[in-house]
Amino acid sequence: MRMSADRGMTIVSTLALVAVVSAVSLWRPGATSWLPPCPLHALTGLYCPGCGSTRMLYHLVHGQPWMAFRENALSFIMLPLVLYGLVRQWMKPNSGVFTRIRPGWVLAFGVLVIAFTVARNIPAQPFCSLAPGGECRTALVQAR
Amino acid sequence: MFCPQCGFNNDQQSLHCSQCGAALQQLANFQAQPPQFPAPGTPPSNVPLQYNPGATLMPASVPNYMVQAVLVTLFCCLPLGIVGIIRSGEVNKRLAANDYAGALAASQSTRTILWWGFGSGLVVIILWTIVQLANVANTLH
Numbered sequence: 246m247r248m249s250a251d252r253g254m255t256i257v258s259t260l261a262l263v264a265v266v267s268a269v270s271l272w273r274p275g276a277t278s279w280l281p282p283c284p285l286h287a288l289t290g291l292y293c294p295g296c297g298s299t300r301m302l303y304h305l306v307h308g309q310p311w312m313a314f315r316e317n318a319l320s321f322i323m324l325p326l327v328l329y330g331l332v333r334q335w336m337k338p339n340s341g342v343f344t345r346i347r348p349g350w351v352l353a354f355g356v357l358v359i360a361f362t363v364a365r366n367i368p369a370q371p372f373c374s375l376a377p378g379g380e381c382r383t384a385l386v387q388a389r
Numbered sequence: 390m391f392c393p394q395c396g397f398n399n400d401q402q403s404l405h406c407s408q409c410g411a412a413l414q415q416l417a418n419f420q421a422q423p424p425q426f427p428a429p430g431t432p433p434s435n436v437p438l439q440y441n442p443g444a445t446l447m448p449a450s451v452p453n454y455m456v457q458a459v460l461v462t463l464f465c466c467l468p469l470g471i472v473g474i475i476r477s478g479e480v481n482k483r484l485a486a487n488d489y490a491g492a493l494a495a496s497q498s499t500r501t502i503l504w505w506g507f508g509s510g511l512v513v514i515i516l517w518t519i520v521q522l523a524n525v526a527n528t529l530h
Contacts, residue, residue, distance in 0.1 A: 249400065249407055250500060251452045257507070258457050265464065278524070281517035294471075295463050320463035330456035343455045344481055351455070351478030355471055358462060 255334040262331070269303040294319060294362045297377030315379045319361050404450060405493060412493060451492040453480035454499050461506040469506030473499055 274280045285293045297316035304313035305321075314321045333342045365375040373381040405412050455477040462470025476499040483492035 249403060250497075254452075254454060254457055254500060254503070258460055261507070262460065262464075278521050279518070281514055284513050293467075295465060295467075298464050317463070323459055323463060327456055327459055334452075334456065341450055341452050341480075341484070343477075344451065344453050344484055346455075346478075346481055348478045348482035348485065351474065351481060355474045355478070358471055358474065 249338070251334075252338055255331070255338065259331055259335070262327075265299065266302060266306060269299060270306050274299045274303050292362070292365045292376055294358050296365075300377065316377050318375055319358065410497075412490065451480060451484060451489065451496050453477040453484075453496060454503055457503045457507075458499070461503050461510070465506055465510040467506045467510060469502055469509070473503045473506060476502060 268280060272279055280299060283293060283296050285291060286296055295317070298320040301313045301316040301321055304310070304316060305324075310321075330342045361375060364372040365377075367373060368381060370381060373379070399406055399408075399413060403413055454473065458470055458473035458477050460470075461467065461473055476495060479495040480492050480499060483489070483495055
């Protein structure tokens with residue numbers, strides 16, 4: 246019997262998450278050359294919605310939730326929901342998780358992700374608090 | 390459950406055939422008419438619905454891969470994740486409208502988008518690892 250496509254998604258996403266958590270348990274992002282930097286940030290200097298999420302997991306694994314939150318607030322907040330959804334997918338394969346959420350709310354979440362991305366790239370307070378590590382890159386702040 | 394289109398023996402809970410992708414019986418029946426339960430005493434007739442009514446008739450049983458969409462967006466650094474989130478909302482929309490064929494189609498396209506997003510992230514990681522291994526090899530020589 247062939248594995249269902251739904252099962253494949255559950256297995257691969259769980260393995261990927263386990264791999265990243267294992268990697269940040271072994272190495273510190275930025276201090277090792279084994280963890281790749283974000284290609285978008287390396288090329289353009291812009292922060293994507295995922296920038297800082299690996300460091301977020303690193304701090305979480307090492308028991309520093311506040312540091313983790315500052316690296317990537319959105320993925321910090323979404324992590325429990327993602328874990329809940331994955332557990333549900335394992336327990337009830339082929340049954341939808343979060344399928345009852347109103348389409349409007351899903352769209353609103355998409356807009357929130359885009360707003361988060363824009364905000365963390367604005368080099369001024371309070372927006373840049375959402376940048377990885379809460380670091381403002383304005384000349385004014387750097388001068389202090 | 391055997392696929393009506395190609396005869397492949399699928400998992401009892403499958404919504405579509407894993408061989409040819411056709412929507413399976415219970416889904417077609419559900420779309421065509423609401424399930425009718427036989428009067429007590431009558432033997433189960435043509436429909437396979439009655440054998441496991443609860444498991445296969447869940448209207449919410451088309452996966453929308455929202456978990457994976459969030460994972461690709463927030464841990465994979467690619468805009469394809471946002472497209473995946475919007476598409477998984479489309480699955481919810483179709484489900485809410487009782488359009489199961491549409492929900493299945495949206496579910497499959499969401500899955501394809503997310504595989505592309507995950508795959509491109511994986512390519513970056515593999516290329517990066519190769520470059521790092523080459524660096525290590527250089528320093529050893």
